Each structure stands twice: as C-alpha cells, then as structure tokens.
Amino acid sequence: MLRVEDVPVPDPAPGQVLVRVDAVGLNRAEALFRSGGYYYQPALPASRLGYEAAGVVEAVGDGVTELAVGDPVLTGPGIEMSAQGVYAEQVVLPETAVLRRPASVDPVTGAAAWLTYTTAYGALLETAGLRPGDHVLITGASSGVGTAAIQVARRIGAIPLTTTRTEEKRDRLLELGAAEVIVTGGSAPEAVAKEVKRLTGGDGAEVIFDAIGGPGFGPLAEALAPGGSLVVYGWLDTRPAEIPRNWPFTLHTYANLILTTTPAGRRRSTAFLNAGLADGGFRPVVGEVLDGLDRIRDAHCLMESNRHTGKIVVRV
Numbered sequence: 001m002l003r004v005e006d007v008p009v010p011d012p013a014p015g016q017v018l019v020r021v022d023a024v025g026l027n028r029a030e031a032l033f034r035s036g037g038y039y040y041q042p043a044l045p046a047s048r049l050g051y052e053a054a055g056v057v058e059a060v061g062d063g064v065t066e067l068a069v070g071d072p073v074l075t076g077p078g079i080e081m082s083a084q085g086v087y088a089e090q091v092v093l094p095e096t097a098v099l100r101r102p103a104s105v106d107p108v109t110g111a112a113a114w115l116t117y118t119t120a121y122g123a124l125l126e127t128a129g130l131r132p133g134d135h136v137l138i139t140g141a142s143s144g145v146g147t148a149a150i151q152v153a154r155r156i157g158a159i160p161l162t163t164t165r166t167e168e169k170r171d172r173l174l175e176l177g178a179a180e181v182i183v184t185g186g187s188a189p190e191a192v193a194k195e196v197k198r199l200t201g202g203d204g205a206e207v208i209f210d211a212i213g214g215p216g217f218g219p220l221a222e223a224l225a226p227g228g229s230l231v232v233y234g235w236l237d238t239r240p241a242e243i244p245r246n247w248p249f250t251l252h253t254y255a256n257l258i259l260t261t262t263p264a265g266r267r268r269s270t271a272f273l274n275a276g277l278a279d280g281g282f283r284p285v286v287g288e289v290l291d292g293l294d295r296i297r298d299a300h301c302l303m304e305s306n307r308h309t310g311k312i313v314v315r316v
Helices: 028-035 107-111 114-127 144-155 167-176 189-199 214-223 256-260 263-279 293-305
Strands: 016-025 052-060 072-075 090-094 098-100 135-138 159-164 180-183 205-210 224-232 250-253 286-291 311-315
Touching: 016 072, 016 107, 028 293, 052 107, 072 107, 098 263, 107 286, 107 311, 114 144, 114 205, 114 224, 114 256, 114 263, 135 144, 135 189, 144 159, 144 167, 144 263, 159 167, 159 189, 167 180, 180 189, 189 214, 205 214, 214 224, 256 263, 286 293, 293 311
Parallel strands: 135 159, 135 205, 159 180, 205 224, 224 250, 286 311
Antiparallel strands: 016 052, 016 090, 016 311, 052 072, 072 098
C-alpha cells in the first residue's frame, strides 16, 4: 500500500542538511522497491520511497561546508530509500546525498535530471568508453535514462541508434537527437540486431546500452561490433537471460551507486551533468507533471502503464 503520512521532521544532525522538497522525479527502481523486486527490500511495516528530488536547503547541521541555507539542490547519491526516501515535503539527508543545482534549473527540470544523466554518463562514458563517431544502440529509449542517453551520446559526438516498442514515440526520439529509431513492436531481437548491422554498414554498434535483459539479451548482442561493449543497467524483463556467444566483446552490468557514492565519481558526474544543464545541451524530458503528493499513487500507475516518454514528476 502506497500512502502519504504525516511524520515529524528532525533537525539535521552533524553532516546532514534539511531540504524543502519542491518536486520529486519517479524512477523504475521505486516501483520495483515498492513491489519487493528491487535488489534490497523495504524496511516493513513502514518504509519511505524515492531517490530523486529538487528543492532548497532550509537548515544545515554542524560540519556541513559545501551547502548553505537557501541553496537550490538536487538529491540522489547514496540514498537508502527505506530511511531516506525523498517523497516528502521536507527531508533530512547526509550532505553527500545532496548536490547544488544550477540556479537556472527549475525544480521540475531538476527532479528529472540527476539519475537519468548520471546513469547515462557513468554507463556510456566511464564504463563502456563510448567515443566520438561510435554507434551506440539504446534500448527502451523512451524512458528517462534512454532519453538522457541520446543527449549524452550526441554531446560527445557519438551516434545514437534507438529502439522503442511503438510507432507513436518515433518522432519524439528523432527530435531528441536519435540518428535512427527502430520500432520493435513484436519483432524478435534477431531482427533488431540485423537492422543495426544494416544501419552501420555491416559493422555493428560499438556499444549497446540495454535496460531490458531477459531472453532477448543474447540475440541482441549480435548487433555488437567485434570488440564492442554491452552494458546492461536494468532488468525490466526478469526472465533468465542467455549469455551472448558472439565474442570478442565486453559485458558490463552497471549500477549508478558505484560511481556516485565515491567523492571522485560524484565530482565527475556532477560536473558533467551541471555543464549540460547550464548550457542547455541537456534537456530533461518530462512526460507528465502531477501536482501534490496526494497524486503519488496516480504517478506510479502512470509509470507502470508505459504510456509516457521521459520522466514523471510530482510537484510537491
């Protein structure tokens, strides 16, 4: 049962900050966490929810040096949802889980930015080593991370090839910078791999960025160029995945917490994100905005319907 309750908000302890939340961004991870399908379990009978929010610092604890009262901020790194979930009007978090937000970025845009762009950055650039001129196949490209990955690839001069299940989302993905959109419908993964080979003159993509997994995982890897990298960052299809056999290639699994919970990783990913937000190169795609925390259940229903493109944001 997902419900909103009134609970007392403590003063920030040393090393903590109190944030007034203006908007929260939804992620698939939260639907999995709520249903018990995430990689760690909720602390029942009562658990918080949510990674990503934008707001303003209202108070700081002793020893906090990087943030001050009145700073516009984002949340995300290292949050343990059961105790620190950000679906709230106010939330107390460790200083390390709060990042300064560029003043030009409004709360709705900010709430849609952190997890999507840092995941795309960490997976594509730091893990897969995507380079200018490389082709990257982005599956499930209409998701928040997928739309961010298109923009990250374009920012460094790579060529994003994308997949989506329905024709209705083709034009939007092209507007965002996709070089090609493969509408999968009921197509087999083998057909997708064949189309990628055709689009790349037979060479294949240097990188595949996959959110789906499942039985199609192995056949999809046939789209890789020899020596390429396949990065899986989500298992939306929880059925067993076949390990690809078309070596040589490198297979990576990616979890954003590995990058963003280290000081150096947080510095690099935040610098990349804020540079793109500040100069307009990154345009977070917001599929729908709902007003009020009492709409959070509606927001989760919408997320599970897969009707939207980009992120769902709830304005608090």
